Amino acid sequence: MSAFQEYSSRDPENFLQKVKDLVSEKKLLSERFDKGKKVVEFAHPDQLELKLGLDIQPNSATTLELEDICQKVVKYSVKTGAPTFYNQLYHAVDTYGLAGSWLSDALNTNNHTFEVAPVFIVTERSVIQYIMNKFGFKTGDGIFSPGGSISNMYGMVLARHKRFPDIKQRGLLGSEKPLVVYTSEESHYSVVKGANWLGLGTDNVIKVKTDDRGRLVPAELERAVEQSKCEGKIPFFLNATAGSTVMGAYDDLEALSVICQKHEIWLHVDACWGGSAILSKRHRHLLKGSDQADSIAWNPHKMLGAPLQCSPFIVRHPGLLHEANCAAATYLFQQDKFYDVSYDTGDKSVQCGRKVDAFKLWFMLKARGENYFETLIDNTFEQASYLHKLVESTPGFRPAFTFGFNCTNVCFEYLPLRFRDQAETSEWKDELSKIPPKIKETMIKEGSLMIGYQPLPFKNKKNFFRMVLHCVPPPTKEDMEHIVQEIDRCGRNL
Amino acid sequence: MSAFQEYSSRDPENFLQKVKDLVSEKKLLSERFDKGKKVVEFAHPDQLELKLGLDIQPNSATTLELEDICQKVVKYSVKTGAPTFYNQLYHAVDTYGLAGSWLSDALNTNNHTFEVAPVFIVTERSVIQYIMNKFGFKTGDGIFSPGGSISNMYGMVLARHKRFPDIKQRGLLGSEKPLVVYTSEESHYSVVKGANWLGLGTDNVIKVKTDDRGRLVPAELERAVEQSKCEGKIPFFLNATAGSTVMGAYDDLEALSVICQKHEIWLHVDACWGGSAILSKRHRHLLKGSDQADSIAWNPHKMLGAPLQCSPFIVRHPGLLHEANCAAATYLFQQDKFYDVSYDTGDKSVQCGRKVDAFKLWFMLKARGENYFETLIDNTFEQASYLHKLVESTPGFRPAFTFGFNCTNVCFEYLPLRFRDQAETSEWKDELSKIPPKIKETMIKEGSLMIGYQPLPFKNKKNFFRMVLHCVPPPTKEDMEHIVQEIDRCGRNL
Structure with missing residues (x-):
């Protein structure tokens, strides 16, 4: 026991101050980034492995060694906050978002029951309601997921469950016909990955042609749907894209929702990249028709600068998240608690432990204002x-x-x-x-x-x-x- | 534009210092927690909603208001670092782990290509190798997932792909017979949730009886497997548990691996809770036989105190993670790069964007020593x-x-x-x-x-x-x- 008593005399909390100082001193955050600095100090993987000294030893590293490591981590990392970094759909982190992240990480809370995460459960509930209002949902529900790919999978799972609730128990083998997913050729590859995981099969993802702007062509969707029906398949899910990865295309949600309603197809909107436009009166028209969607995935960790990961998923059908995902574990979601157990959100999730992501977004919105x-x-x-x-x-x-x-x-x-x-x-x-x-x-x-x-x-x-x-x-x-x-x-x- | 120029004069970076001070002053971290303090200041959800003032306004909050919010967040949050918190399988956060988390959050990096995440890609690779060594894997691969539930799903997807690679394209409907998953009645509910998502169906999860210690009974597994075969089903996946949620049971991995090999069943070990014993010479015998597993999920964010989320998943078959999950997006995983593109790990993942979790674990191991x-x-x-x-x-x-x-x-x-x-x-x-x-x-x-x-x-x-x-x-x-x-x-x- 003395080993760790001795060790804690090193006062590791001081190390957090060093991290804070390093972040400030190296101007890692966007607002002060010195434009003269390099966006990356490139080293090949094998060089980097040597520089960092990756092996784990039986004994502790000295504080000096750790500081040296942190300096190198900063030196050789890409400065995603630099005004010369445009390599991906995310960028610098909003400083208040980061403050929210640091605070919630220090509290080290699992966002699955009100019992252990009171503040974060009510924050998530509130910010989900805020997002639903923005996208025009009058009723519904939502959850923060670990990223857009998993949000898109949530959409597919809920669509499947709403139409074929038996699949939860029986599995897909019991279905009479293959379920078909539609998405534009411009859409994100997570739709294909999701169809693989969920057992639908990548062959059952139909990539619909796009127009010259990269938007899914509604008439092509209709044709594809009719063809699937002729082939004895069941059209059940459309992934519309609001801000595609490469061309930035916004699919015409209004036109697509008409087709979806006609054919009983779930309309999911992958607004992970372009969804942030909903906060601008000038640009929100790009998402016109979002109120007709059955579900929407948005990643404020992309354009808006929330800290990675920050991925709200919303669904227009109240109760469905719970119905589709619940497993009712008796050791976690007891019904004999003394508070309103509808605040225990964990059973709506496919996860058990779930990181607090909602608070970061809520805090930056609160701090900065709309x-x-x-x-x-x-x-x-x-x-x-x-x-x-x-x-x-x-x-x-x-x-x-x-x-x-x-x-x-x-x-x-x-x-x-x-x-x-x-x-x-x-x-x-x-x-x-x-x-x-x-x-x-x-x-x-x-x-x-x-x-x-x-x-x-x-x-x-x-x-x-x-x-x-x-x-x-x-x-x-x-x-x-x-x-x-x-x-x-x-x-x-x- | 003046709105945000004006705003940045508030110097939000100072706010990070306030968070740091709040964390220290309130002694949120384990090493100094005052035992006289409350583990939670309880308020019912509706009271808490009022206290926090959750609504988002058009204009920014003042710094004083934000400080007040942070004080309340700390006040009403559960002190998971208190020596009076034993409500869940996680607890206080290791301070060096938290330092790693704060630093990687400030760098706001997406862990999917070497190009954007050089330091974190080599760190993940190294710590995955370290973990594989610990659990006795001579070859293999691994990835950090957003939690144990998704790690268990990784196991099922890889098992399915290894035995029935066609399912990726064709989907489960093409299978001739239902695929059956075995797990103990004591096991985590994520196995059932995963079987739902993956289209296997919860009816095809067989909960095998346990002995008086809560361990899956090997003979009962054999019987269940034989019965599935009689019913025309295909036994393909065993979820063994190493440290069950309630009873803490460690299944007998050696005995189970013999049965799995005999029946061509993938042996996955859910060691999310109990896996940390692998770091102790005195207790690692509990995981004897882990080297025979096909895949293992471990959550150092549980017993070991890594910051939530920290979930390595390892698999004994090199290349399989990539094969089962790849979608080869041309906008991300170009092959005409000037560095060794085998370091671009993103296509092994079911996610696209992926938070840096490996660094936190690596840094705390490095700082503290084995x-x-x-x-x-x-x-x-x-x-x-x-x-x-x-x-x-x-x-x-x-x-x-x-x-x-x-x-x-x-x-x-x-x-x-x-x-x-x-x-x-x-x-x-x-x-x-x-x-x-x-x-x-x-x-x-x-x-x-x-x-x-x-x-x-x-x-x-x-x-x-x-x-x-x-x-x-x-x-x-x-x-x-x-x-x-x-x-x-x-x-x-x-």
């Missing part, structure tokens, strides 16, 4: 528009798509000098597709900028750049100009 | 033994089971004075089963102690208390004595 986030979102859309104009007007750049841009995704191609004014043969295209990886390698090794690139085979597109603009830190015109200049600098003579 | 945790675990088992002796020797108390205790779960009954020396009729038993809720209500309202109680119908048991001992803060003899005294004080005259 107007602040509306201003942020409007600014982000404006900067996307400005970047798009730069891409149109700067030599060597051109938009990847004729329609312009959706959401805050600005997709573009860059042509080094030798590619300009050439016939665009298939050899030319093949050669050009090697350019984004090269530019990216240079940028990452220099630590100057991180932007994603990818092909889009179903639009017959080879590698192009995709800028995804976030709210935190608020992007500026100078940031947009830097992007264009930096790509041009790295790519001009390739 | 010996420290071994000492902690040994102490926890010793204190469980001491509590069991107290229960045997203190008037009014008696063990719930004749065998004593498993793991660090001490189950016992308490008899108020009027129940003692009475004939134990069924009326007497009914009346006694109302006592634990009453004692618990008193204890919670006074904030003196939190312990779980539950019935165990399949062992013909009505409500009894269940003490689950954790490593952090290290339990002491005085703590154990306090528990017995406190229950006696609250219950003696009921």
